[in-house]
Amino acid sequence: MPDDFERMWGDLAPVGRSASSGGYFRQPFASAERELAQWFVEQCAARGLRVETDEIGNAVGWWDVGSGPAVLTGSHLDSVLDGGAYDGPLGVVSALAAIDLMRARGVVPTRPVGVSVFVEEEGSRFGLACLGSRLASGALSWEAARELRDRDGVALGDVVPGAASSLLSSVGTFVELHVEQGRDLVDRGAAIGVASEIWPHGRYRFDFAGAANHAGTTRMEDRQDPMLTYAMTALAANKQARLAGQRATFGRVAVTPNGTNAVPSAVTAWLDARCSTDAGLAELVDAIGRQGSERADRDGTSLTVTAESVSGAVTFDPALAAAVAADHEGGAWPIIPTQAGHDAGILSAAGIPTAMLFVRNPTGVSHSPAEHAEVADCLVGVSALADTLDRLTR
Ligand code: HGY
């Protein structure tokens, strides 16, 4: 099976997966996405899996066997800008490999098994994470989603036909395998782990408004510089997150008019904040906003904070997590929290019993070409996923 795994991993050709250069910014709803969809269709066809897609671009390869509520496994193929090669694709490749392994073991499920690819999990183009799974699970309506716009102002409704999705209507359980985005498994010396929960997290737009002026002729005391207010707010975000033992960063900034020799008129920055509790997340963002507004008063600028998307805490079903973790002759796999959002969180919040398996990442780094997983650990993940699917479909 390792050869198969390596071949499939190498076959992720449209993305040109390469551990050295990491992943690509797999722009959803564009040519790269279509090439990835074609790769997935070919992988499913090679296994006799019936491919079902919805109007948004989500896809499931169905192993039509047995009857009753289906067990679905899978992840996403899109990425963040210059991201890693494993975040997302590892879950899809491992799901296909797990079906190969179940068949090699002579397992015949009593229920249908599906392999899913949800689009725009990172929200890299339209700004809303888990866009595909939110639409597929009904957590988000197409009427609301179609107006989402990318950085060029293109609306989602103009890119995909869209409609309510019925892709998950027969799904009884979802299991997502994912590369770990952190060092918990490394520190524990475990090849895989099981998710207990997903931290609350959100994306917030900070609009700083000032007064455009000449960068050279305007005295420092006469400026209303939104870049200064932004910089001090970024400092405050770092300080508040450290004080609270939580996570916050401004990963994206847009400057208007973005000229070297002009004091900007406006700066828009997007904050990503994560916290172990819902209340803590709200307090953290409020504290950052307050400090930013106080600074704006001093700078003669203004600050408006808009919560663009907030995902509440997700706690996975403890019995299901324990059952998945226990599927190991050497004793139970560790059950650990994650600060990363996942499609599994959306499906769980939509009421579908869900579990997550993590594969050790020796670097602990993610959303970067440094993200990595050893094939040996990946194969342990495939075997654990196959065990889990087998047990869930007996
Ligand atoms: O951003 C996240 O939490 C995930 O990697 N989509």
Ligand code: MN
């Ligand atoms: Mn990610």
Ligand code: MN
């Ligand atoms: Mn991911």
Ligand code: MN
């Ligand atoms: Mn000039």
